[in-house]
Amino acid sequence: SVTSFVSKKAKFQATVSGTPxxxxxxxxxxxxxxxxxxCQISAVNNKHTLEILSLTTADKGTYSCKASNKFGTDTCQAELTVIDKPHFIKELEPLRSAVNKTIRLECQVDEDRKVSLTWTRDGHKLLPGKDYKIYFDDKVASLEIPVAKIKDSGNYVCxxxxxxxxxxxxxxVTIRGKKYIAHVFSG
Structure with missing residues (x-):
């Protein structure tokens, strides 16, 4: 079995021997x-090679090398899995909140095999810690800000x-401060 990524190569080899x-x-x-x-097919001595130079998701399937002569037929096979880049099936949504509230941004990808995530705010990478909790579980990515501050307003990218x-x-994300109402008394 072979697993590779879209636009990468996949190579299958079979060693065949026999006469005639x-x-x-x-x-x-x-x-x-x-x-x-x-798709390149070659044979050097008894090594037979199939190489796909730039994979697409349509290339996934069962590949086999069928060898035959007048005495019979033999087949070897392998399964090819092609992983595409992750696509978001649930996008981030705009968020408004007040200071000191817990906020959570959440999105979902269609693929999580060998996927890494990065979160940024206004172009600056966010790291997990007391200010930000970052989760990625079962294809769902989330960023939690336990206590939102005005400075947490901005453009977030996952x-x-x-x-x-x-x-x-x-x-x-827009974080609003507390509103204060001033009372003016005149005498």
């Missing part, structure tokens, strides 16, 4: 594959990245 001469055919999901600009690429979602 053996015919080999590469297949994907049971259908013969022909060499193309993106970026999800893997070897296939990255995607981002953003939100504007």
């Amino acid at each position: 001469v053996i015919d080999t055919v590469w297949q994907k999901d049971g259908f013969a594959i022909s060499a193309s600009e993106n 970026t999800a990245t893997n070897d296939a690429g990255s995607s981002s979602t953003s939100s504007t």
